[in-house]
């Protein structure tokens with residue numbers, strides 16, 4: 001272990017001279033043969049050195065402001081620099097229950113790390129995300145922390161969806177002493193974390209351990225249950241059966257292009273493709289289609305993180321060639337630059353300023369080639385990004401015997417339309433009170449991508465926390481009301497509301 005005493009005494013100027021501690025990575029040739037994470041993670045000694053680079057800026061610290069859940073990063077990093085990883089983890093847990101996830105999948109270069117003062121000194125910013133993931137892993141591998149829920153309240157909560165928002169809310173509510181049931185349509189709990197994010201960004205054992213932790217707190221997961229589907233329980237049933245309901249259903253309806261031939265055999269929606277290439281058959285529904293990727297020329301259409309996840313998954317499934325087509329330039333791409341760097345190292349090709357105009361079938365009726373058109377950038381559109389404009393006469397043919405469409409997602413309006421009294425917004429997002437996360441129907445809350453549209457894990461977590469704390473207050477009030485009416489519910493001795501995540 002590093003000499004921590006020596007580290008502690010060094011001043012700000014000396015800290016700025018410490019180079020970033022690299023995180024060991026799998027070699028590209030090795031990693032395209034597996035679905036393990038690219039980064040192999042810090043060991044304790046390297047984490048101490050990296051955390052020592054933090055200048056312990058005075059409040060308001062930019063990194064904390066840059067984090068959507070306002071993690072107390074300087075405090076956590078100070079504890080890491082002292083070698084006290086359990087205290088560091090507790091510092092993160094004041095505001096998050098998903099450090100092992102966010103430390104891996106947050107676009108830190110645009111959030112906490114993007115505003116780190118060390119980065120403003122022409123040095124690499126402190127590797128905050130890698131340190132957060134390290135302490136979460138370290139604590140889990142060394143026995144975890146003792147989470148003690150409040151006395152049981154007798155109040156019951158149903159959460160629909162076990163993605164990041166559902167899991168974060170479940171842990172908060174369970175720690176408050178409520179009985180929590182989480183309904184999940186897929187065979188395993190974890191939602192997006194299991195079925196949407198590939199293993200090379202987030203190995204599934206981290207999610208499994210998170211589920212185990214919640215089950216130890218009494219949270220029950222009811223899988224293979226698609227709420228509001230025919231023959232399955234409805235939100236109205238849950239509303240009757242539980243004291244409160246949270247809709248954390250994500251944003252899983254894929255966008256389409258409206259391009260000729262888009263529904264040809266061999267053209268996949270991104271989520272189906274990711275699920276089938278990343279997970280063992282045992283974790284898939286029996287009806288899940290399985291693509292045959294080996295030796296194929298794969299083209300993925302779409303410039304977000306999902307597109308990059310798909311090209312890298314296709315590479316690991318032994319495609320012959322993998323190309324990503326995006327209609328703007330790399331500068332306008334919404335996905336993470338780091339993932340594109342990894343993708344290029346793994347042999348992915350990029351065709352910027354291109355757009356499919358016709359998916360063409362071969363003699364067997366399956367996708368065979370794509371008629372593409374080149375684009376140029378015009379004036380900015382409503383999003384502020386420059387609009388792609390077709391270049392007349394620029395059409396060309398691209399070979400493609402497997403295509404994946406990664407064009408973005410919308411909330412599922414088929415689900416929300418079945419919930420009487422539930423107001424939604426223009427694109428189907430569930431409308432909530434921004435202060436409480438409660439929907440237009442009293443007793444039902446919503447959080448995550450179902451409210452925000454497709455967004456980050458950390459923003460889903462932020463809205464889930466707001467909603468869960470509001471639900472807790474509602475359930476408290478309900479208990480008081482019941483007590484005054486002399487019906488049901490145990491006498492509730494609540495502890496202080498502070499530090500519930502501890």
Ligand code: SF4
Nearest residue numbers: 067102106111112129
């Ligand atoms: Fe950074 Fe995300 Fe962790 Fe916040 S939650 S400190 S943004 S990695």
Ligand code: SF4
Nearest residue numbers: 054055057063116117
């Ligand atoms: Fe440390 Fe960077 Fe945050 Fe300053 S901005 S406290 S240097 S992590």
